[in-house]
Amino acid sequence: MTLEILWSRLISIADESAATLLRTAFSTVVRESNDFTTVLLDAECNCLAENTGGIPSFVGMVPSAVKAMLDRIPVERWRPGDCIITNDPWIGSGHLPDVTMASPIFHRGTLVGFSGSIAHMPDFGGSGWACDTRELYEEGLRLMPVKFIENDEEHPIVGRIIRDNVRVSDQVVGDLYAQVAAQRICAKGLQQFLDDTGLDDLTELSVELRSRAEAAMRTAISALPDGSWCASMDADGIDEFETHIECRMTVSGSDMELDFDGTSQQVACGINSVMKYTYAFATYPIKCALDPDSPRNEGSFQPISVRAPEGSILNPSHPAPVAARQLTGHLLYGVIYQCLAQFAPRRVVAESGSTPTLRTVYGGVDRRGNRFNQALFASGGLGASHRMDGYACTAFPSNTGVGSVEALESVSPLLVRRKELTQDSGGAGKFRGGLGQDVEIEVRSDQPVRLSVMSDRHKYPPRGILGGRDGSRTRIEFSDGTRPHQKGRTVMQPGEVLRLHFPGGGGYGSPAERDPAAVADDLARGYVSAHAARSVYGYEV
Numbered sequence: 001m002t003l004e005i006l007w008s009r010l011i012s013i014a015d016e017s018a019a020t021l022l023r024t025a026f027s028t029v030v031r032e033s034n035d036f037t038t039v040l041l042d043a044e045c046n047c048l049a050e051n052t053g054g055i056p057s058f059v060g061m062v063p064s065a066v067k068a069m070l071d072r073i074p075v076e077r078w079r080p081g082d083c084i085i086t087n088d089p090w091i092g093s094g095h096l097p098d099v100t101m102a103s104p105i106f107h108r109g110t111l112v113g114f115s116g117s118i119a120h121m122p123d124f125g126g127s128g129w130a131c132d133t134r135e136l137y138e139e140g141l142r143l144m145p146v147k148f149i150e151n152d153e154e155h156p157i158v159g160r161i162i163r164d165n166v167r168v169s170d171q172v173v174g175d176l177y178a179q180v181a182a183q184r185i186c187a188k189g190l191q192q193f194l195d196d197t198g199l200d201d202l203t204e205l206s207v208e209l210r211s212r213a214e215a216a217m218r219t220a221i222s223a224l225p226d227g228s229w230c231a232s233m234d235a236d237g238i239d240e241f242e243t244h245i246e247c248r249m250t251v252s253g254s255d256m257e258l259d260f261d262g263t264s265q266q267v268a269c270g271i272n273s274v275m276k277y278t279y280a281f282a283t284y285p286i287k288c289a290l291d292p293d294s295p296r297n298e299g300s301f302q303p304i305s306v307r308a309p310e311g312s313i314l315n316p317s318h319p320a321p322v323a324a325r326q327l328t329g330h331l332l333y334g335v336i337y338q339c340l341a342q343f344a345p346r347r348v349v350a351e352s353g354s355t356p357t358l359r360t361v362y363g364g365v366d367r368r369g370n371r372f373n374q375a376l377f378a379s380g381g382l383g384a385s386h387r388m389d390g391y392a393c394t395a396f397p398s399n400t401g402v403g404s405v406e407a408l409e410s411v412s413p414l415l416v417r418r419k420e421l422t423q424d425s426g427g428a429g430k431f432r433g434g435l436g437q438d439v440e441i442e443v444r445s446d447q448p449v450r451l452s453v454m455s456d457r458h459k460y461p462p463r464g465i466l467g468g469r470d471g472s473r474t475r476i477e478f479s480d481g482t483r484p485h486q487k488g489r490t491v492m493q494p495g496e497v498l499r500l501h502f503p504g505g506g507g508y509g510s511p512a513e514r515d516p517a518a519v520a521d522d523l524a525r526g527y528v529s530a531h532a533a534r535s536v537y538g539y540e541v
Helices: 002-024 062-072 156-163 169-197 203-222 275-290 332-340 405-410 516-525 530-535
Strands: 036-042 047-050 083-086 098-107 110-120 146-150 227-238 241-252 255-259 304-307 359-365 371-376 414-421 437-443 449-454 475-478 489-492 497-502
Touching: 002 036, 002 047, 002 110, 002 169, 002 203, 036 062, 036 169, 047 203, 062 083, 062 098, 062 110, 083 169, 098 169, 110 169, 146 156, 146 169, 156 169, 203 275, 227 332, 241 332, 255 275, 275 304, 275 332, 405 414, 516 530
Parallel strands: 255 304
Antiparallel strands: 036 047, 036 110, 083 098, 083 146, 098 110, 227 241, 241 255, 359 371, 359 449, 414 437, 437 497, 449 489, 475 497
């Protein structure tokens, strides 16, 4: 009971840090769309606790990022009040827009831990958030580990470099200082925790918490049969270079290995997923499927090993472009669950319309002469499970929020003309995939607006599972019927309208097994058309 109380309190410290970041951030990416995380680490850089609603891919990346920071800046040079930052994709979280920050936490003169955070900036220079880059150097300003705050003061050179190389410097620097505030709240919380508990450091507690988390995952894996299972999937990729992912899942006692040998080679397009991102989005779905209830920390992922060939799209070599790495990394849960479905079908969900996420980024000048750079965060439908329909417009395995339409319109010359569920978009099945949505965006600026599109699922829809039907496909077009490149940049003219369809999720099980009462309810709610009810489910209207 005491351990549970201590663990819960550490999580609350991370949650309070997260609340600080959320409430003091300037950009809608953080404030509205939840694209951040906060983490508490011990003095050996082991993750102890994370904020409850953090981005899952970020959490597994912070410990190794802080260790890499210590390789560049030795621990004896870290002082109270310092904040070290980096956005290097191979050190941080996989692409340049994400800034990783860490601060030392001292208690009675001794280093007892680190506070860590990652936040997605509204801009970080270069091409911005886009797919159509050929190498990393085009994608933005790259900062190797450096002190942004030193002895409680902003480093003048580092601060000036950032301000002079980003499009919306007020928002970017505001978000950086929100991270600084979050780091300090985390430090104060841990210091108070140590005072209240009488502990001198976190060493013994850290070992116990991580061992408990590891034991929980090992117990879950041990319940599975030993053996190897394979699955594969295809995605749109870039032009003629389609993405192919191979996965072999091997269970041996309490250990699991995921091997992606046979996956596509890296490409000269920003859809490459660095190994850290691949590891995070391979292990997190396993945690969700096998051990969803116990709190997670670094120990949760110790029983799982991940391999991907160097030079592949899941483990690219520097300086591969990686800005839109989510278009590949988010796909992994689908192929992993296809493996699991072969021997643990009640543990999985079908593929989601938000894997990968469809993102559009808009930039330019509004009618008042102010610069803006805004990303539209929205989601397709969640895949169905063995016990229920998928949720409509719900992100997974990422958990970024949708954000307020009004907030987007208030900071940009964009009007959301339409945002509604799409009938028949969820894959049919015993349980139906969650519905996707249609969104229409109109430019209300007097000047052209830059548009960056990052999308997939135009050719290969979210797949159903165990007899379930596929969800809908992505559709993107302008009001005149022309279509932008699915992974490119273009310009929207004043008054132009962009129409986006976010796909629905895949279905679970045969449609012939669906409860007629559920079909009738879908008809009444408008989720399914009368034609689909008759032709797919055999339901007479």
